[in-house]
Amino acid sequence: MRGIARALTVVILAGAFLYLAFALSFGAPAASEMDDYFIGHGQEQTGANNIVTAVVFDYRGFDTLGEATVLFTAVLGVGLLFRKFSTEEDE
Amino acid sequence: MIANLPFIAVAVVALIGIVVILTRQNLVKMVMGLSLVEAAVNLFLVSLGYRNGGIAPIFTSAPAGEMVMPTVQAMTLTNIVIGIATTALLLSFVMLVYRKYGSADAGVMRRLKE
Amino acid sequence: MMTKIVRAAAGILFPFVLIFGFYIVAHGHLTPGGGFQGGAVIATGIVLLIAAFGAGEIGRRIGPGALKGSEALGLLLFIGTAAAAFGFGGTFFSNWLANGGAVFGNIVAFGPNPGDLNTGGVIPLMNLAVGIEVLGALSVIVLLMLKGVGEEAE
Numbered sequence: 001m002r003g004i005a006r007a008l009t010v011v012i013l014a015g016a017f018l019y020l021a022f023a024l025s026f027g028a029p030a031a032s033e034m035d036d037y038f039i040g041h042g043q044e045q046t047g048a049n050n051i052v053t054a055v056v057f058d059y060r061g062f063d064t065l066g067e068a069t070v071l072f073t074a075v076l077g078v079g080l081l082f083r084k085f086s087t088e089e090d091e
Numbered sequence: 092m093i094a095n096l097p098f099i100a101v102a103v104v105a106l107i108g109i110v111v112i113l114t115r116q117n118l119v120k121m122v123m124g125l126s127l128v129e130a131a132v133n134l135f136l137v138s139l140g141y142r143n144g145g146i147a148p149i150f151t152s153a154p155a156g157e158m159v160m161p162t163v164q165a166m167t168l169t170n171i172v173i174g175i176a177t178t179a180l181l182l183s184f185v186m187l188v189y190r191k192y193g194s195a196d197a198g199v200m201r202r203l204k205e
Numbered sequence: 206m207m208t209k210i211v212r213a214a215a216g217i218l219f220p221f222v223l224i225f226g227f228y229i230v231a232h233g234h235l236t237p238g239g240g241f242q243g244g245a246v247i248a249t250g251i252v253l254l255i256a257a258f259g260a261g262e263i264g265r266r267i268g269p270g271a272l273k274g275s276e277a278l279g280l281l282l283f284i285g286t287a288a289a290a291f292g293f294g295g296t297f298f299s300n301w302l303a304n305g306g307a308v309f310g311n312i313v314a315f316g317p318n319p320g321d322l323n324t325g326g327v328i329p330l331m332n333l334a335v336g337i338e339v340l341g342a343l344s345v346i347v348l349l350m351l352k353g354v355g356e357e358a359e
Contacts, residue, residue, distance in 0.1 A: 147237065149235075149237060150316070150317050150318065151235050151236060151317070151318070151319065151320040152317060152318075152319060152320070153317040168241060171241075172241060172339075175343075179346050179350075182350070186350070186353060186354065
C-alpha cells in the first residue's frame with residue numbers, strides 16, 4: 001500500500017516537471033522591463049559597474065538584510081545544540 | 092528538445108532528489124536528497140534569465156552584446172546561503188539523534204527518549 | 206595532525222588564499238564576486254588550516270570567541286551603514302555616498318569602461334561588512350561541529 005502511494009506520487013510529479021520543462025522557452029524571457037531599467041540606469045544611480053552587486057545591495061537591499069539574519073540565526077542554533085551541560089554527569 | 096536541455100536537467104535532478112528522500116532509510120542520505128533538490132532549484136533560477144547570445148551584466152571591459160537578466164542571479168545568491176544554513180542545522184540534528192539512539196536509521200526511532 | 210610536508214604546505218598557502226579572498230571582497234562592485242563569495246573563500250582557507258593541524262589545536266589558538274565576535278561585528282556594521290542614511294539621504298538603505306564626490310563617490314558614465322575603484326557609493330562598505338560576517342559564520346559552524354564529534358568519540 002505504501003509502495004503504491006509512493007510510486008503514484010513520483011509518477012505524477014515526473015509528469016508535471018517534464019511538461020513544464022518542455023513548455024518554457026529557453027533564451028527568450030517573456031517580461032523584462034524591470035531588468036532593462038536596471039541595466040540602463042544602474043551605473044548613473046549607484047555608480048557600480050557590476051549590475052548584479054548593485055541589485056543585491058542597493059535595489060534589493062532588504063533581501064540581503066534578511067539573508068544575513070538567517071545566517072546569523074543558523075550559527076546561533078548550531079551553538080545552542082552543541083553546548084556542554086553542567087548536569088550531564090548526574091544521569 | 093536540445094534547445095530546452097537546462098530545464099530537462101532541472102527536472103531530472105529534482106526527481107532524483109525527491110526519490111532519494113522517499114525511499115532511503117538512513118538520515119544522512121535523506122539530507123543529501125534535500126541538497127539535490129536545492130541544487131536543482133538554483134539551476135532553474137539561473138537558467139530562467141538567459142538571453143540568446145548574451146554576455147554577463149558587468150560593464151568592466153565588456154564586449155559588445157546584449158546582457159542577460161541580473162535579478163534572478165541575485166535571488167540565486169540568497170538561495171545558496173539559505174541552503175547552507177538549512178543543511179548545517181539538519182546535520183547537527185542528525186548528530187544529536189545518533190548520540191541519543193545509537194543508530195542513524197529512521198525505522199529504529201519510534202518514541203522519545205530521555 | 207598530518208605529516209610535516211602537509212603542515213608546511215598549508216602554512217605557506219594560507220596567506221595567498223587570504224589575499225585572494227580579500228581581493229574578491231574589495232573589488233565586488235567592478236568584477237564578479239562580492240561579499241558572500243569572498244567570505245566563503247576566506248572560510249575555505251581557515252578550513253585548510255583545520256584539516257592540516259587538527260580541530261583541537263586551531264580551537265585553542267584562534268578559538269570560537271574571536272570568530273563569533275567577527276561575525277557579530279560584521280552584522281552590526283551592515284545595519285549601521287544602512288541606518289546612517291537617516292542623517293544624510295532620508296530613507297533606510299538609501300545610497301547616501303553615490304555621486305557625492307566624497308569617499309566612494311566618483312561619477313560613472315554609461316557604457317563599458319576599465320573600472321574605477323573609487324566608485325560605488327555605500328556598496329564597498331556593505332561588501333566588507335558581509336565578507337567579515339560570512340567568514341566568521343562558516344568557520345564557527347565547522348569548528349563547532351568538529352568539536353561536537355570529537356568529544357563524543359572520547
